Amino acid sequence: MTPLDHKLLRDLWRVKGQAIAIAVVIALGVLMLVMMDGLINSLTETKRTYYERYRFAEVFAPVKRAPEHLLDNIAKIPGVAAVAGRINAGALINLPGIAVPVRAQAVSLPDFAPPRLNDLYLAAGRRLDPARPDEILLLEGFAKVHGLSPGDKLSATMSGAKRTFQIVGLAQAPEFLYSTPPGELMPDDARFAVIWMGEHSLAAAYDLKGAFNEALLTLTRDARLPEVLDQLDRMLASYGGLGAYGVDDHFSDRFVSEEIKGLAMSSKGVPPIFLGVAAFLLYIVISRMVESEREQIGLLKAFGYSSGEVGAHYFKFIMAIAISGALLGCLLGVLAGRSLSSVYQEYYKFPFLVFQVDPAAFLMGVAVSVLAASVGGVFVLRKVFALTPATAMRPPAPADYSRSVGIGKTLKAVLDQPSRIVVRGLIRQPGRALAAVVGISAGMALSVAMISLMSGFDRVLDMNFGVIERSDVTVSFVEPLLDKTVYELQRMEGVIEVEPFRSVSATLRHGLYTYRGGISGLVAEPRLNRAVDDQMQAIYVRADGIILAKSLADILHIQPGETLTVEVREGRRPVLQVPVVGVAQALLGAPTYMQIGTLNQALKEQNRVSGAYLRIDSARSAVIYHKLKDMPAVAGVSLREESRAAFKKVMDTGAGAIRYVMAAIAGVITFGIVYNSARITFAERSRDLASLRVIGLTTGETGFILLGELGIITLLALPLGSLLGYYLSMAVSVAFSTDLYSIPAIFVPESYGVAALAVLGASAISGWLVKRDVDRLDLVSALKTRE
Template sequence: MLSLTSILDRKLLRDLWRIKGQAAAIIFVIAAGISLFVMSHGMMISLDETMRAYYERYRFADMYAPAKRAPDYLLSELRALHGVNDVEGRINGGGLVTLPGVSAPISARVLSYDPESAAPINGVHLSSGRMISPTHSNEILLLKSFADAHGLEPGDTLPITMNGVQHEFVIAGLALSPEFIYALPPGDFVVDASRFAALWANEDVMEAAYDLDGAFNEAVLTFSPGANEQALIDALDRILAPYGATGAYSRADQLSNKFLVEELAQLKTMGRVMPPIFLAVSIFLLNIVITRLVQTEREQIGLIKAFGYSNIDIAIHYLKFVLAIALGGALVGWGGGIWLGRMIGAIYQIYFHFPFLVFIADFSTLGIALTISALAAAAGAFFAVRSAIILTPAVAMRPPAPPKYASGNGFQKAVSRFLDQPSRMILRRLARNPSRALLTAFGIGAAMGLSVMMRFNMNATDYMLDVSFNVIDRSDVLVTFVEPMSDKTILELASVEGVSLVEPFRSTPVMFKNERIDFLGAITGLPDNPVLNRAVDSNLNDVDISGDGIVLSEQLAKILNVSVGDTLTVEVREGRRPTLGIPVIGLVEALIGTPAYMDMAALNRRLKEPNRVSGAYLKIDPRMRVHVYDHIKAIPMVAGVSLRREAYENFAKMIDEGPGVFRYIMSVFSIVIAAGVVYNGARIAYIERQRDLASLRVLGFTKIETGYVLLGELAALAIIALPIGSALGYLIWSYMATAMSTELYQIPVIYREDGLGYAAIIILLATAVAGAFVQSDVSKLDMANALKTRD
């Protein structure tokens, strides 16, 4: 004889099979949320653990202190500072790489390296080949990503121009470094392995190349836990000030680390915001399904209780029902999250150069996923299970009292004369239960809101690219110099055949201060009426930077807590190192970085260095590109060259194929949830109205007319959901854009009609597909059985 529990379990399996389509839709909605959680949580752990182990093993510096020329004996004084564990002086120089068949200048970062050091600060991971020999001055280690991009191997020669002199080096080995996990060419914001080379050479070669015998131009330090970073920065700046210090900074401001940390922050934001939205929709769906199930099984519940089942048995039975669906969603989501995480990990390995990156998703993540989905399922089933428990057998075995519909007569009379009979039936059902109609429309609108949010995300990315590379920066080439040079260099560049326009700029490193707020940045001096690199406001109109004041990006003004009219304290970190009080005269739109602008003549005047430039933006004739590049390579003091069109293409590629692939994943998931919500609504409406539909068929309605009565209601609810979804998408995107903006990237809150239209099309298509499935069920309706059903 079967036990009571086994009988209920058999009923459970029959119920699940009977609503398998709805259960599958809910499983996929739950799976989408769990997949996002597993992917973002696992990727966050993977990046964090890999970063921590990599930094620790190769002693990634805690602090950097650049200078112009500091004597080696200062290192003992720096080492004696409180909290410092170790310090090394090194030579950090810029250069240009020349490769056969490559006309464009390739920027290089050349670092001195001691191959005999047992545990150097900022050590390197040897990927292939061998370490450089201290007795072979012509050997170097080369960044592996650059070597792979150009097919270079150990033993190949590499010509490099350093400080205006070309050197021929032999590649001893290929290396990776925690300092270049995110290896950016000067002036760019996106990794381009083919356009940036980092290399390590013997110290004696570097001293000769940069005229730094017995000196260093950068100190790198490690310090003990709990050390006072700001006190160390102040001490380093004080000691190195006479030697051209430009300002010490911590690991948090090191560019590669900063990109990596901000990527982790965005993963945390995604993991915190998106899964709850998907799970909230799954709670909504489960509540509707289980409520309908309890309503249709009133008699069965009464009989079960009459045969001795307790309220606890009934509650456990229906909780098992929702937990079975939740378990399916959790398992599918966990598997999907692991697959997505490994795919994203492989993409990250292209942009973040780790020796290895293994996606971590252990069974603790599965436990978290199961717990989250179980709690969501229990929350969705709570009220329905409660209503099943309180039913007594006598009450349960009687048909439920007819619902009290809102009359809606006034509204119906006003419009009924314009409608045919099936349309009036649709209107009557909606008007008699407006709260239920609005609840269903809200569920569909929530699904649409995710699609709206993702489309706005894509619009924002396109806007960032367009504004940054077509409105603000209109140049073809950006040339930066090792140090500020005479503006006569600009005349030399302008005289090169193929250069149609040259626009100089002056950049100086500074520490911005406002009361207790400090920010290490730079001021860029622009010429009068700039054309190639402009400062624009939020309406993309030119901002007047003439006069003696400073114009800040909106993000920088927010960080410093200043507004137009305030006076900002600026400590210059080069040359005479003056401390200036500069009024804020305007704010500009900046989507990449946190720039600050001044009139170039005014900046040079305040620095007491007239007619100095740090680089230039160039507009060139594409037909003369090679000739212009050759001339730039011949300029001794060029520190780096950025090609703006290549930068634009790399940025777009990163969005399409790199970490930006998240937006496509989210777009697919938003479509999944939209389909799940609409299909569930259609199936529930069909199940609830089978008797009504069969009655219509008996009265002579055709299959199409009968389907229209049902699907017309679904279409009406989808249309009602469009403004709801638009509003929800607006709110979600407003929050996401703000939450995911960083110092490096400010995501604009862009709203475009095509985003709403795209999401509306998804909802209407999902409605049409769900309607097609339900119409198929209407056509196969067993009228005899349906008419026997008791309401």
């Protein structure tokens, strides 16, 4: 080893605490980069492979009833590669011990061949026997929750008739990666099932012999999706077509894609913040090291070492820390990614999910770490090259404090000698103090943003299920019924209040922007499910237009006063021109609201309702659920508390779980920044502190001088960190908001208080660690000149 390499090892050992802290900061940035890249690659590749292997359709065309021979005509549409027709209908499952009927989706399978499109993965048991019409396959997630397995019996209501089936297998399918009860946004294995049956048996149950109610298509590479959808809609219009759509608008695929998109956005924004902080810390450490070793640099140059060799020595110091942190981050990123991949597999129902990191991610992590560290090092190395041996070997010129702000006579009378030393140190070196304040405030801002994000999720729960949705039960019907059904619900014993609604499937257009969703028809002054503004105040549902959720208005780039084109996808399929009269704050989904009478009038279907919101007496709930289960017109029953529990589970164990990882990392970053500031200050002032000890100050007084400066810097960082945290919270809330839920950028005083306590706690621990070094300071060694 060369003498400079020996010096490098000694320097690293001397500042090992700071070096480890900076390496950890770098490692956390690389961890996030590698982990998120691995998750993105794993989800993307697994989805693509799963879709290809089980021939997932690219176009879905629901229809009321169409004859099978129409499939031949669909296959002739230019750009269509393959076509399959199937039956897809709603059902209710009756489970012993569960009062509320469980909603299910019944899907047909060809009797004598595998499905041409939308095949399924058999997780347990066997496939259907065409000779036994009572056999079914059941969605694996639902079966596990309720303890069902092949060989068990299952009772279900289909088209008003109760039937008993034999479960022969458990299955998963690419179209049910994200499985939710119809009309809801939150996946819940306990409340939604999928039943696969033979085509002949299911056609008999729903009177669809020789017909289908959904066409599945795959396209050629040169196909133009809009043209295919347009021709398909025209062909199915006379058979009650409900509007064909591409895989991007498929409910399950949309949310999986949104998750991948959110991870990609986070991977571009979060790691650079951590690496930027690390570069800033490296710059401070190296620049102060160069200043303290200027005599050594002069001696090295005097003994024949060139500026390049000396500069390379300090660059090696930077690289040793950066590369160590990057390699540690790569290892931790793989471990964290593997842990989270199992969460995503359970959440999105992939039959397989292998965590795979693109080798480029490792190279990127190391390269970005080196680049971030080099940016800070370049400015320092300029000083090394600029120092000549004669200049470097001379002690630096004493700082000119003649123009600095002095301490007034009043403060001199109030402050004792150690306190005046602390204040003078801050006043005379404002740049160094400002750098420390900015570093600590950046750490606090990260903590504020993460804690605010976690509070935002809780806020969504409280607001959506306490202010917006205030019903106890939501009842949906098989098809729109006359509003006299509402009176039948009101007559039930234990029902306190009933509020009808009308749901209509529609495509919303504004210029070049479209959104496939639906319209909710509400009473003028809803009480149980309300449209609210950004202040959570109820909005009157006017009869002269439509109210859009803010997230939907942003997607469509439309404002109140403009006209929205509504292409209804059911009934007579009218195309409506509706003025936008308001924007509502929606925390879940992207709903639209119209007055129910106005909506029915536009559809030319007077006095129709799709369901009702109920407020009930909890003591009579079992009786009410039993009556609803026996009503053939009821398609499903949803309980508010179950929906709330499903949402909370999603946030705690699904996609929202990553916020806990980020919050923990933010806490570690904050401690690392504060600890570094304390260590750097101690390293710079160890000789001054030793001198004070020699002239008679006690260990307590010298410790006060050092820790007093750290305390003032920390207190100055709190308001700046709060301000930065406010703006960072808004950016993070936008990044975490998806089509599934919207996280409001809210001011949560508790998050600032907790973040401030975290900074103060980190300062106290760092101060205690540094105070031990002050007490153990070797006065003789500290006062010796290093040369």
